[in-house]
Amino acid sequence: MKKNITTPSILPGFMELLPPDQMLFNKMLDTIKSTYEKFGFIPLDTPVIEKSEILLAKSGGETEKQIYRFNKGDNDLSLRFDLTVPLARYVAQHYNDLTFPFRRYHIGKVYRGERPQKGRFREFYQCDIDIVGNEKLSVINDAEILSVIYSTFKALGFDDFTIRINNRKVLNGFFESLGIEDKAEVLRIVDKLEKIGVDKVREELAAAGVDGDKAERILEFISIKGNYAEVLNRLKEMQTDSSMFAEGLDELEKVCGYISSFGIPESNFALDLTIARGLDYYTGTIYETILNQYPGIGSVCSGGRYDNLAENYTDKKLPGVGISIGLTRLFYQLREAGLLGASKKATPTDLLVIPMQDTMNHALDIATKMRGAGIATEVYFNEGKMGKKFSYADKLGIPYVVVVGEDEVSSGKYKLKNMSSGEEVALSLDEVIARIKESL
Amino acid sequence: MKKNITTPSILPGFMELLPPDQMLFNKMLDTIKSTYEKFGFIPLDTPVIEKSEILLAKSGGETEKQIYRFNKGDNDLSLRFDLTVPLARYVAQHYNDLTFPFRRYHIGKVYRGERPQKGRFREFYQCDIDIVGNEKLSVINDAEILSVIYSTFKALGFDDFTIRINNRKVLNGFFESLGIEDKAEVLRIVDKLEKIGVDKVREELAAAGVDGDKAERILEFISIKGNYAEVLNRLKEMQTDSSMFAEGLDELEKVCGYISSFGIPESNFALDLTIARGLDYYTGTIYETILNQYPGIGSVCSGGRYDNLAENYTDKKLPGVGISIGLTRLFYQLREAGLLGASKKATPTDLLVIPMQDTMNHALDIATKMRGAGIATEVYFNEGKMGKKFSYADKLGIPYVVVVGEDEVSSGKYKLKNMSSGEEVALSLDEVIARIKESL
Numbered sequence: 001m002k003k004n005i006t007t008p009s010i011l012p013g014f015m016e017l018l019p020p021d022q023m024l025f026n027k028m029l030d031t032i033k034s035t036y037e038k039f040g041f042i043p044l045d046t047p048v049i050e051k052s053e054i055l056l057a058k059s060g061g062e063t064e065k066q067i068y069r070f071n072k073g074d075n076d077l078s079l080r081f082d083l084t085v086p087l088a089r090y091v092a093q094h095y096n097d098l099t100f101p102f103r104r105y106h107i108g109k110v111y112r113g114e115r116p117q118k119g120r121f122r123e124f125y126q127c128d129i130d131i132v133g134n135e136k137l138s139v140i141n142d143a144e145i146l147s148v149i150y151s152t153f154k155a156l157g158f159d160d161f162t163i164r165i166n167n168r169k170v171l172n173g174f175f176e177s178l179g180i181e182d183k184a185e186v187l188r189i190v191d192k193l194e195k196i197g198v199d200k201v202r203e204e205l206a207a208a209g210v211d212g213d214k215a216e217r218i219l220e221f222i223s224i225k226g227n228y229a230e231v232l233n234r235l236k237e238m239q240t241d242s243s244m245f246a247e248g249l250d251e252l253e254k255v256c257g258y259i260s261s262f263g264i265p266e267s268n269f270a271l272d273l274t275i276a277r278g279l280d281y282y283t284g285t286i287y288e289t290i291l292n293q294y295p296g297i298g299s300v301c302s303g304g305r306y307d308n309l310a311e312n313y314t315d316k317k318l319p320g321v322g323i324s325i326g327l328t329r330l331f332y333q334l335r336e337a338g339l340l341g342a343s344k345k346a347t348p349t350d351l352l353v354i355p356m357q358d359t360m361n362h363a364l365d366i367a368t369k370m371r372g373a374g375i376a377t378e379v380y381f382n383e384g385k386m387g388k389k390f391s392y393a394d395k396l397g398i399p400y401v402v403v404v405g406e407d408e409v410s411s412g413k414y415k416l417k418n419m420s421s422g423e424e425v426a427l428s429l430d431e432v433i434a435r436i437k438e439s440l
Numbered sequence: 441m442k443k444n445i446t447t448p449s450i451l452p453g454f455m456e457l458l459p460p461d462q463m464l465f466n467k468m469l470d471t472i473k474s475t476y477e478k479f480g481f482i483p484l485d486t487p488v489i490e491k492s493e494i495l496l497a498k499s500g501g502e503t504e505k506q507i508y509r510f511n512k513g514d515n516d517l518s519l520r521f522d523l524t525v526p527l528a529r530y531v532a533q534h535y536n537d538l539t540f541p542f543r544r545y546h547i548g549k550v551y552r553g554e555r556p557q558k559g560r561f562r563e564f565y566q567c568d569i570d571i572v573g574n575e576k577l578s579v580i581n582d583a584e585i586l587s588v589i590y591s592t593f594k595a596l597g598f599d600d601f602t603i604r605i606n607n608r609k610v611l612n613g614f615f616e617s618l619g620i621e622d623k624a625e626v627l628r629i630v631d632k633l634e635k636i637g638v639d640k641v642r643e644e645l646a647a648a649g650v651d652g653d654k655a656e657r658i659l660e661f662i663s664i665k666g667n668y669a670e671v672l673n674r675l676k677e678m679q680t681d682s683s684m685f686a687e688g689l690d691e692l693e694k695v696c697g698y699i700s701s702f703g704i705p706e707s708n709f710a711l712d713l714t715i716a717r718g719l720d721y722y723t724g725t726i727y728e729t730i731l732n733q734y735p736g737i738g739s740v741c742s743g744g745r746y747d748n749l750a751e752n753y754t755d756k757k758l759p760g761v762g763i764s765i766g767l768t769r770l771f772y773q774l775r776e777a778g779l780l781g782a783s784k785k786a787t788p789t790d791l792l793v794i795p796m797q798d799t800m801n802h803a804l805d806i807a808t809k810m811r812g813a814g815i816a817t818e819v820y821f822n823e824g825k826m827g828k829k830f831s832y833a834d835k836l837g838i839p840y841v842v843v844v845g846e847d848e849v850s851s852g853k854y855k856l857k858n859m860s861s862g863e864e865v866a867l868s869l870d871e872v873i874a875r876i877k878e879s880l
Contacts, residue, residue, distance in 0.1 A: 006497040008533035008753040011515060014487040016530070018537050019544075026483050038811045040789035040818035043466050047454040047563055048488065048549060049508070057446040068489070068517075070510030072553050075451060077508075090456070093448035097458050099786070099835045101822065104459075109488060113512050123487055140800075140821045151811070261801040263808050313448040346539070349480035360580075361701040368703050371478045371591070378480035381580045382541065395539045 013114065013122035015328050019346035020397070025331050028156060032127045032325060033107060035152045039144070041105035041129050046086040048109065052076040054089050057312035066112040079111040083128045083324070084309075091132055092313035100134035101141070107327075119336070121328050130322030132309055137319045139251050142285040142305055143258035145321055149289055149301050150264045152325070160292045161300075163264070164272040167252045168282050168304070170235065171273070173245025174221055178214045184280060186210060190222060191276035221273060228256045228271040251284055283307040287323055297333045301325045344397035348376045350436055352393045354386075355379065356405040363404045366414075366429065373433045375440075393419055400436055453554065453562035455768050459786035460837070465771050468596060472567045472765060473547060475592045479584070481545035481569050486526040488549065492516040494529050497752035506552040519551040523568045523764070524749075531572055532753035540574035541581070547767075559776070561768050570762030572749055577759045579691050582725040582745055583698035585761055589729055589741050590704045592765070600732045601740075603704070604712040607692045608722050608744070610675065611713070613685025614661055618654045624720060626650060630662060631716035661713060668696045668711040691724055723747040727763055737773045741765045784837035788816045790876055792833045794826075795819065796845040803844045806854075806869065813873045815880075833859055840876055 010016055017025055037043075052069055055078045068079040080086050083106045091102060107127045114120050129148060131141045146163055153161050171190070175183045189204045196204075198219060205215040224234050235249050252271065259269055277286045284305035291297055303323030310318050334340050351370055355363035363379050370377040378398070380389050386403075393401045401417045408414045413426040416435060427435060450456055457465055477483075492509055495518045508519040520526050523546045531542060547567045554560050569588060571581045589603050611630070615623045629644045636644075638659060645655040664674045675689050692711065699709055717726045724745035731737055743763030750758050774780050791810055795803035803819050810817040818838070820829050826843075833841045841857045848854045853866040856875060867875060 004497075004752070005754065006493055006752055008494065008529045008750075009491070010487055010494075010529075010533075011489065011491060011517070014489065016486055018534060019482045019484075022483055022485060025485075037788040038814075038816050040787055040816055042459045042787045043462055044459075045462060045465075046456055047450055049451065049454065049551070049563060051449070051451060053446055054448065054450075057444075068510070068512055070508070072508055077451070089448045089450075093450075094458060099832060103787070103818070111489070123489060138821050138823075144819075144821070147808075258804075261804045263804075310448075312444070312446055314445065347480055347482045347543070348477040352480075364698075364701045364703075368587075374478075376478050376480055378543070379584075381578050381584070383578075392539060 011122070013116035013120065015121055015123070015332065020343050021335070021340075023345055023347070024340055024343055025327075028331065029107065029125070029127070029327060031155045032152055032327070033105070035155045036105040036127075036129055036148070039103075039129075039148050039151070041103045044087070044090065044104045044106045045108065046080070046083075046090055046106070048079055048111075049077050050080055050086065050089070052078040054313075055080060055085055058085075066114055068111050068113055081112050082110050083108060083126050084130070084322070087128075087130055087132075088310040088318075089313055091318055092310040092316070095314065095316060100132065101137060102132045103129070104132075105129045119329060119332055121332070124326060124328035127325040127327050128322060130309075130320050132318050132320035135317050135319075137321065139254050139285075140258060142251070142321050143255045143262055145285075145287065145303070145323055146255070146259060146264055146269070147262035149287065149323060150262075150268055153289065153301070158291060161268060162270050162290050162292055163268060163301075164270045164275050164288045164290065165252070165255065166271065166273055166275045166286050167248040167284055168276075168286060169244045169248025169284060170252060171248075171276060173242035173248055174238075174240060175218070176244055177240035177242040178217060180210060180214065182208065186218070187276045188278065190218065190274065191278055193222065193274050224273055227266065228259075228269065231271045231273065232256060248284070255285055277302060277304055281306045285321065294333070294337055294339075297330075297337070300330050300333075345399075347378075347396045347398060349378045349396065349398045350375050350440065351377045351400045351402065351432075352389075352398045353377060353379045354389050354401060354403045356403060359404045359406060359409055362409050366402070366404065369429060370433065370436075373437070375433065375436050399439070402432065451562070453556035453560065455561055455563070455772065460783050461775070461780075463785055463787075464780055464783055465767075468771065469547065469565070469567070469767060471595045472592055472767070473545070475595045476545040476567075476569055476588070478591070479543075479569075479588050481543045484527070484530065484544045484546045485548065486520070486523075486530055486546070488519055488551075489517050490520060490526065490529070492518040494753075495520060495525055498525075506554055508551050508553055521552050522550050523548060523566050524570070524762070527568075527570055527572075528750040528758075529753055531758060532750040532756070535754065535756060540572065541577060542572045543569070544572075545569045559769060559772055561772070564766055564768030567765040567767050568762060570749075570760050572758050572760035575757050575759075577761065579694050579725075580698060582691070582761050583695045583702055585725075585727065585743070585763055586695070586699060586704055586709070587702035589727065589763060590702075590708055593729065593741070598731060602708060602710050602730050602732055603741075604710045604715050604728045604730065605692070605695065606711065606713055606715045606726050607688040607724055608716075608726060609684045609688025609724060610692060611688075611716060613682035613688055614678075614680060615658070616684055617680035617682040618657060620650060620654065622648065626658070627716045628718065630658065630714065631718055633662065633714050664713055667706065668699075668709065671711045671713065672696060688724070695725055717742060717744055721746045725761065734773070734777055734779075737770075737777070740770050740773075785839075787818075787836045787838060789818045789836065789838045790815050790880065791817045791840045791842065791872075792829075792838045793817060793819045794829050794841060794843045796843060799844045799846060799849055802849050806842070806844065809869060810873065810876075813877070815873065815876050830859075839879070842872065 067081055109123055110126050149163050172183050175186050180186055185208050193201050275288050282304035286304035288299035289301035301323055305321040307319050309320045353363045353367050367377045367379045402414045415424050416427050416432050417424045507521055549563055550566050593601050612623045615626050625648050633641050715728050722744035726744035728739035729741035745761040747759050749760045793803045793807050807817045807819045842854050855864050856867050856872050857864045
């Protein structure tokens with residue numbers, strides 16, 4: 001009977017990895033997770049499917065178009081498109097059971113039915129942290145977020161990156177002092193500066209009804225450059241009558257004042273007045289992170305401060321600050337840029353035990369002992385030629401192999417082969433353990 | 441302006457945890473993950489959304505009814521309802537890039553739109569391992585799976601559990617020898633023995649057209665009890681003309697023969713002829729795992745051997761063996777049974793640093809040093825009374841607190857408070873590190 005064969009494939013816009021890449025991806029994920037935990041962020045896990053009325057409580061044009069929404073029974077369901085809306089719902093729902101400030105991290109998949117294109121995914125991991133206060137939240141938390149970003153990218157193996165910050169109140173306060181009505185629209189235009197350039201920004205500002213003189217002052221403002229102390233000085237010299245501007249400037253100064261206490265080198269930090277972030281719920285500090293040698297990748301870690309996280313779900317005022325790393329996209333970009341290296345390791349296994357003749361039981365004992373010592377160990381069960389067995393280890397990038405023959409069993413000395421150097425040494429089992437643990 | 445408030449809630453049938461439970465859940469998840477990795481299983485991650493034609497290639501009544509299926513653009517999409525079908529698709533699709541036997545684990549959420557009821561979830565974690573061979577796969581792999589189950593439940597802190605095995609060929613061979621036509625139907629009925637009892641099974645066998653004499657022989661067969669050696673002896677004494685039976689018996693003997701080599705105590709193991717497993721793709725060894733003091737929970741880890749994993753997606757013959765732990769349900773049941781204990785720890789934080797007066801910069805330095813030593817550390821940023829700061833540590837179950845006043849800074853001796861014993865000792869920072877690391 002001939003079966004019907006369905007050609008195996010996945011949907012466009014979804015990432016699926018082969019074992020060596022999956023190992024690298026998981027390593028990045030684990031690094032992010034353990035860094036977040038070292039700062040005392042609490043893990044959270046919320047449903048991927050939520051009520052549409054919850055996820056779309058604050059509906060926006062793009063979100064509504066991209067969301068995966070469907071019915072099952074009587075329920076109107078949607079897949080989450082970020083981890084921030086579920087956090088807002090969670091904090092409002094469980095308010096009485098939480099301790100504030102509530103520091104949580106969440107690493108999970110989110111869904112956006114975007115038009116598929118290179119480097120864009122419909123299912124992707126976000127790695128978020130947020131600190132949510134009850135009624136108020138000191139600006140020192142904004143500075144700590146910088147420290148988390150710095151530690152995370154250092155732990156991921158990056159050195160040459162810049163965390164750029166700005167403050168929405170400074171931008172909006174400045175626009176206000178110019179008498180601009182639609183500050184949000186001007187913000188959106190300014191935010192595109194890096195992408196579209198000065199001339200286009202000037203054009204768009206004109207189209208938005210901003211008169212030429214004001215447009216030039218805006219362009220002059222966002223062209224202020226220098227180290228953070230210089231930029232702060234320039235801002236302080238400006239004469240504006242906006243209290244919002246003054247408040248934002250004060251916040252910026254405080255955040256900058258903490259960076260050395262938080263151990264962030266000046267070379268990894270910049271106060272950049274051009275960054276604005278698209279999302280409209282930010283109200284204070286905003287963050288972007290650039291890999292300096294790969295600016296084309298764009299920001300690899302972004303976020304900001306918001307006054308009122310859960311206003312759609314509760315009367316409580318819950319200000320917060322947070323950031324997100326879009327790991328799926330970052331991984332894809334790093335791979336495209338050739339930055340992941342060519343890892344051969346396609347398995348967690350550190351040691352392959354190959355039994356010979358009738359030594360299977362002994363091989364199994366060895367494996368149990370190795371696992372007990374924390375060494376990931378596999379026993380090769382298939383019959384066949386020795387070359388094929390070594391080739392299995394080689395293909396999977398298993399670093400060590402031990403062959404268990406009758407001589408080894410009787411002598412208690414086992415030949416441990418280092419697969420990358422080819423070196424072979426006769427060792428007792430305890431020495432095997434020590435040797436492998438040392439190398440990991 | 442009064443906002444519209446949407447009452448925050450999640451859908452019925454979805455599990456969401458508060459921090460202390462989430463910490464426990466993640467600990468179980470990590471334990472399972474690290475045990476799977478110690479056996480050299482490769483992590484895999486596949487999309488939650490797949491093409492409906494893929495997930496439903498082998499359609500079954502229940503699956504089709506429960507699946508979350510919807511359209512987006514021109515695509516007919518479904519959420520995965522298990523991790524086995526995606527594995528089959530993955531192995532067929534990436535066949536040329538994989539090394540066989542392919543040992544993979546996958547921990548992820550799956551979706552079934554079941555009628556919600558106590559202990560049943562529409563979104564739940566499965567923790568799967570499978571070993572997939574190319575053309576053939578030695579039965580010793582079936583024995584190794586027992587070892588993984590044993591190690592996993594031991595690592596989770598269980599002692600009193602029984603891994604029960606049976607073999608589909610033994611059952612089907614026996615039914616064949618009785619001349620039973622619809623073996624699958626009889627299997628389904630026998631599988632319900634524990635749930636519905638002997639009388640109901642007898643009734644259902646009669647309804648299925650199995651004559652009384654044969655029904656009694658089936659009931660007699662599945663009532664064979666004893667330790668595995670005794671059961672094997674009884675099976676060997678039986679006279680059947682079924683080669684399928686003989687083959688299954690041979691497999692059972694081999695698997696049982698390995699259990700001591702794999703370090704599985706006899707007290708955690710049983711050969712139980714009553715287990716059959718509902719799923720029709722199993723063809724050899726089948727597994728169930730029972731927590732002996734909570735048999736009502738049912739099997740907490742089940743699986744089996746299948747001849748041909750990916751027959752819907754490829755002509756290649758890919759036999760395999762695997763198991764699954766339904767962690768969401770297990771966690772729920774353990775919690776209901778009061779078996780999780782009352783963990784107070786609601787954060788990964790091990791140390792809370794409380795600055796006093798003007799010691800913030802010093803407190804931040806200490807935190808950086810502690811994190812560098814691998815200790816999850818938080819600095820308390822809010823202003824307020826000392827009592828409130830300690831209460832924060834207490835509510836989150838943070839085990840250690842250090843208060844940094846000016847005296848501490850000048851003397852270099854810090855009072856470390858153990859929050860559960862109340863004990864306070866003055867230590868240098870290196871001693872603080874040593875003390876905390878020792879206790880973790």
